[in-house]
Amino acid sequence: MSTATSPRWSAGERLRFGIGAVLVAAMFYPTVWMVLSALKSNREIFRTPFALPSVWRWENFVEAWELGRLGTLYLNSLLVTAGAVTLCVGFATAAAFAFARLEFPFRRLSYRLLLLGLLLPPPTVAIPLFTQLRDMGLLNTPWALILPGAAWSLSLTVFLMRAYFNTVRPDMEEAARIDGANTWQIFWRVSVPMVWPAMLTMIILNTINIWNELLFALLFIVDEDKRTLPVGLVRFYGYHSTDYALVFAALTITTVPVLILYFILQRHVIAGLTATAMD
């Protein structure tokens, strides 16, 4: 289909490039509009929605940062995401190692149970989980997001990690065993370095999912100063919804760093996010 060998563009390629460019420009335009609007005054956003800002109002960002306490929100999101991803990927790698390489009682049953999580959408437990966390005294603490966040990412992570283990022959582990290493040493010194690329992919996948998580964060945290970014943004919008410039500034502050990170790590991010659907 593609004829990269020929130095000249065919008519079909030009057409496809043209259609693609228009399409992608239309899709990406709201993001550009968001950033430009964040630098305008409200009056300008209404009067000249398509123009560049007449004066670039960088102070909008300062105001949104302070009013929305975005620094606190960023820190909360970082804490929750780091905690949940560490627990999830760490526990899942150990479990995937066991399911792929070891023999022990209840192995099949445990694995089947774990896969049940792939079939259940999180809204189905939000309410009982809410009362459970309340009774455990975890409601309104970062643990209310870290523990369920990690738990709900386990099924997919174990599933994908085990699949990865199965693509690598256990020769290295066998060799280590013959050398007298115990199972923990085999796991820690041989298997982990071996599956490290897959773990990185899982870290990216889970980081994006947990960073963006809204439902649990909305229900399990009530204090303003413990909120994560997605909830803070929705609340900020609710309160300042007519101060367009301010909300656009907050939106820009919360999305542009993510977009920049994405463009830097593009290949890994796409691999991570689509890991679910790859065969």
Added chain:
Amino acid sequence: MADAGAGRPIEDRTAPVAKGAVNLLFIAPAMLLFGLFVLWPVGSAFYYAFTHWDGFTAPRWAGLDNFQRALADSVHLMSYVHVVLYILGTLIFEVSFGLLVAVLLNSDRRGFALMRGLFFSPVVLSMSAAGVLWAFVLDYRSGLLNSVLKALGAGELAQPWLSQPSTALIAIMIVSGWKYAGFYMAIFFAALRRIPRNIYEAATLDGAGPAVQFFQITLPLLRQNAMVAVLLAVTGGFAGFDLFFTMTNGNPFGATEVPATWIMKQAFDKNQMSYGISLTVVLAAVVMAISLVYLRVSERLSVHRY
């Protein structure tokens, strides 16, 4: 779905590195976490669904009361109609559109990689950011869409998109398409890259045009990926909450009420915990039934294929 594709049962592998109950320690942390925060609440949901419970005082046994009420609750029933429409929308605006763009942008020429990267970028944003951004794009008075229409001299087409029952659901489908078409594009693009180029070259020599090639070569070879894409769209659609919550929260007049938003309203706005929980049990049953039917069907298709 790596392992399922290979069709290799779990026993059928090389000899285990180690044996014995002590190895349970490797799965213990994961199982403990999973048991405590997934299995336990799911189990308790099945119990509370059969009770009258406000979330605080002792639950009273209710038998099937909650489920009878769920069947009589017209907003609840309509929420499934809406979510099915939404899923059909995602199959068009996300899966099919993503497939078309994957084919369109499948080229090594300069610029195509950048376009693919830009096209994928909304996938990494949070639903709440996407929802807030699009609430502004679709705003009646000063939204981008109505501004564009006015600038094009089609001001009479300007609508309060999210405020009227006739346009709200389709507006959400389009936003969902904007957010996720890139995801399906990436899946299909990766699969397209694995189709050997000489198949197309041979077809071109045989005089097959691009449309014929698409339907006779590309689509059949992508069938497995398309099946996975459809499963993800369907199960993801039933669980859909974030976008609906941020953009309309079921409004106007329940036109965008989906199971997840209605459940949250029952349980928290209206303080009827056990009724809300019984609705989650219904939702879980629906999603699991669909997934199992899907697995059956896809197994049968795979058997035919090989």
Added chain:
Amino acid sequence: MQVLKGSLALFAAALMTTTALAATEIRITHATTGGAEKEVLDKIIADFEAANPDIKVVQIPFDDDVYSNTGLITQLQSNDVPDIYFQWAGFPVKRDAEAGYAMDLTEALASDGWQDTFVPSVWTEGAGTMVDGKPYLVPTSLDVTNTIWYNEAIFEENGISPPATWDEFVALTKTLTDAGEIAIIQGNNEFWPFGNWASHIAAKVVPPAEYTAAFERTGKFSTPGFLKAFEHIAELRAAGGFNRDLQGLGADPAMATFLEGSAAMHPIGSWLIGTAKELADADFRYASFDTPVIDPDHPLAHSVIGTATGFVVHARAKNPDAAIKFLKFYTLPANQVLRAEAGTLSPIKGVNETANLDAQTDQMARMLAEAPAMVPPPDTTYPVALAEAYYQAAAYVAAGEKSPGDALSWLDETVALIAE
């Protein structure tokens, strides 16, 4: 050096333990998150702490929607209950008293003549502060829950003045619409903003017995009286009285649009005044008129719609004495004057008369003083599900989704499904 550091830490720890032992902490949860009202609250708390160095006041604030949905109820039920919580008079107080969250304040109010510092009308069964003759809510403000705010500049440009009758009101709405203005802006995505107004319209048209019977579920909504009320709503719709994005717009954005000068009228409660102080430009001129007389012969023709709000002491409060001490301080006339000057009407005798009120608060005070009757909003008087069904039926008519007759039939069918 190391030794010194260690002993310093020990000393600091000891100091903290002693202060922790000495201080009594009272926790107060509420839904005041911004505006002039929040500044006054912070100041009163600071003054109270200065006067009572042994008591520390901890605030737990929420957005009002979170507060009424999950914020309050989860706290009331938790092991660590707030000592004082904000509540709306009426049905919520009754529910809290029956559930055992609210403390009976009979004794506290009787001491030092505290109860007599309030205007007597707040201590009636209808005011929603008492349950079975016992007071449970300390009212701290009187809210008009719906009145019609208008932009004076837009009225002047179009040569119109506040209407005396409903027909004049519909006519001026049409004049404004025809002139290309947004006549009335409302954000009704949560149903209560227009719902409150629609109940006031009904209260002024429907015979009182018929109105009460329908809401108490001994009668139907499909009656000639309610039909007439809904036809008035349809009439206003025909005159361009409802913005097209009525059902998609939030209450706050609609208010902000009005305060920005983009719409001629905005029907909402008296709390607009506090928000205006924060959001509106200094040269923004606005005033209000109440929903005009529709049927001059109706006993509630000149009524206003409103309710009291205030604080409840939790029945399981750790420090009830300190909590009551704080509420007494909070309702001192001097502190209530501060609140009134920030735009909140006080239920304490003499406060609204002596405070230096701005024009709009003063107008509210006079309206309340002159009104022969006060209609409470359905969502603080009847079960929430019932009130919401009525609000939605009214919204159907305002949005043009259903005819008045169809909306009322829908309402009767929906109400029949609500469990007792």
